Amino acid sequence: MITPKLTVNISGIKMRNPVMVASGTFGYGEGYENLVPLDKLGAIVTKGITMDERSGNPSPRICETPSGMLNAIGLQNVGLKNFINERLPYLRQFDVPVIVNICGESVDEYVELSKRLSEVSGIAGLEVNISCPNVQRGGMIFGKDPDLTYEVVSKVRKSTHLPLIVKLTPNVGDITCIANSARLAGCDAISLINTLTAMAIDIHTRKPKLATITGGLSGPAIKPVAIRMVWEVAKAINLPIIGQGGIMDAQDALEFIIVGASAVSVGTGNFVNPMATLEIIDGIRRYMIEHRIDEIDQLIGSVKV
Amino acid sequence: MFLTEATVIDHLEIASGYYRMILETPKISCQAYPGQFIHTRISDQYDPLLRRPFSIHRIDRKRGRIEILYRVVGKGTHLLTKARPGYKLDVFGPLGNGFKVDRYLKTAIIIAGGIGVAPLLTLGEELVKRGVSTRVFIGAKTRGLILCENEFKELGCEVRVSTEDGSSGYFGTVTDMFRDFLLSNEDISGSSPSLFACGPYSMFREVALLTRRFNIYCQVSLEERMACGVGVCLGCAVRVKGGVYKRVCKDGPVFSAEEVAWNDNSQAYC
Incomplete structure (x- = not known):
């Protein structure tokens, strides 16, 4: 029997396996500590960090939809300073790459965030969030425009030596166009997809189910969209891709890997099954044994079309 | 907190649209105190997708049981009413901070x-x-x-x-x-x-x-x-x-x- 090699290297971020947790679904690594040993994961992506602490959107912030959920948290987070002083020390204790998701209201804020985070130890990479649909300034505004994407990514690139991942929004016409802008601007990897802008109505009150009216759809409902987009980007550009969107089990993760993702992130799946990540790692390993695949690299982008 | 399987011991409609469910889950009953909740997966399908939180209604540590009391309000609770004795429910808990009772309270x-x-x-x-x-x-x-x-x-x-x-x-x-x-x-x-x-x-x-x-x-x-x-x-x-x-x-x-x-x-x- 072979012992499959699950390690992946995403532009210098060395991971023991390709299974990560998606931003905003694992806090700052502290919520599931009794169930999921952090050092079993490929990497952790933190909640989106902004310059200043943010209190987030009014309630209700979430609602369930068929095989999915809407959220409009509004980037509630502790802010850069508190993150560095109070949350990062906890994460440093674990032998796992920590990727910090950053979100600015302006290009300057993205630059400042990346500069400051590059000066501290314990961070393996940055994920530039140009795809949050739930804030009024910044976020998805950058990720919907190829020129703005280029501007923010190229400036962040100049301000950090850390591996740079850009997280894209699916709420665009041509995802490869945005991905290409990010590549030209010098990013090291692409992460996709963030949530799809969506809406739900309570027919009894005739009011939207979210206080912010619209929110971001996640969960199994969006997986086919995410698979299609990962496939498109993988064909178009030569950069590692972190695939995400509705991954619940190993089959889902393998689909992403086969269409071209070098790693995957579990998001909403953690809420449904807190052990999802560990089960997925195990499931990928079993699949590789069964199909006599020695290295995960042999699977990445192996789709037969 | 534990992520565990709880066995349905009894499940009864005690008033129109209101159900009481007795669950055998020794670990949770041992750790729980009033005001905490359990987070329950309703089925192994993805619709409904999310877990549902239920207050812990009663704790019977001796028999390793807890009870929940719920009202049918939507898809999740409606589906839950179908769980028969013997059914294994995926339960996460006890969660949250419950009631604080001062030791000198009279x-x-x-x-x-x-x-x-x-x-x-x-x-x-x-x-x-x-x-x-x-x-x-x-x-x-x-x-x-x-x-x-x-x-x-x-x-x-x-x-x-x-x-x-x-x-x-x-x-x-x-x-x-x-x-x-x-x-x-x-x-x-x-x-x-x-x-x-x-x-x-x-x-x-x-x-x-x-x-x-x-x-x-x-x-x-x-x-x-x-x-x-x-x-x-x-x-x-x-x-x-x-x-x-x-x-x-x-x-x-x-x-x-x-x-x-x-x-x-x-x-x-x-």
Whole structure:
């Protein structure tokens, strides 16, 4: 029997396996500590960090939809300073790459965030969030425009030596166009997809189910969209891709890997099954044994079309 | 907290649309205390997708059991009614911060509106065990929906019920009944009682105002739509004084009534 090699290297971020947790679904690594040993994961992506602490959107912030959920948290987070002083020390204790998701209201804020985070130890990479649909300034505004994407990514690139991942929004016409802008601007990897802008109505009150009216759809409902987009980007550009969107089990993760993702992130799946990540790692390993695949690299982008 | 399988021992519709489920789950029953909740997967399918939070209604450590009491409100709870004895439920818990009972507490008041009685029976049991003299106010829409009146009476609590249609007990809401009680017992704060409440939002607001006026320390058990249940997703936010949000699942579900910014929270949340 072979012992499959699950390690992946995403532009210098060395991971023991390709299974990560998606931003905003694992806090700052502290919520599931009794169930999921952090050092079993490929990497952790933190909640989106902004310059200043943010209190987030009014309630209700979430609602369930068929095989999915809407959220409009509004980037509630502790802010850069508190993150560095109070949350990062906890994460440093674990032998796992920590990727910090950053979100600015302006290009300057993205630059400042990346500069400051590059000066501290314990961070393996940055994920530039140009795809949050739930804030009024910044976020998805950058990720919907190829020129703005280029501007923010190229400036962040100049301000950090850390591996740079850009997280894209699916709420665009041509995802490869945005991905290409990010590549030209010098990013090291692409992460996709963030949530799809969506809406739900309570027919009894005739009011939207979210206080912010619209929110971001996640969960199994969006997986086919995410698979299609990962496939498109993988064909178009030569950069590692972190695939995400509705991954619940190993089959889902393998689909992403086969269409071209070098790693995957579990998001909403953690809420449904807190052990999802560990089960997925195990499931990928079993699949590789069964199909006599020695290295995960042999699977990445192996789709037969 | 444990992520475990709990076996359904008994599952009964105790009033129209209200169910009581007894679960065998020794680990959770051992660790749980009043006011905490369990986060339950309804099925292994993805629709409904999210877990559902249920207050722990009763804790039976000797037999390794807990009970939940729930009202059918949507897809998830409707599906749950189909679970038969023997069914294994995927349960995560106990979660959250429950009621705080001061060790020197002598008198307590419990106020339950509708299904809000769910987390309060186990609290009543705990209070009585500790020798706390406990008065219980239960409100419901109509006679048939008054829950747990006998259970509280059997514990030895003084129980008053109200119905909004006047079909049993006091004619009005539970807060109207409680207000009348306070007005004829103005010296109540002399015994330094603690008040514990769970019910609809409108009830919380009234109770918060009354307890402030009569100088009674009040704890409320809040409800919100939840995803993770462990404080990471920030979905179940409640606005507290100072303009910030707290997480119902992790910072609560029990809060001091003084802490919550009652006027800033959406009425829609429960």
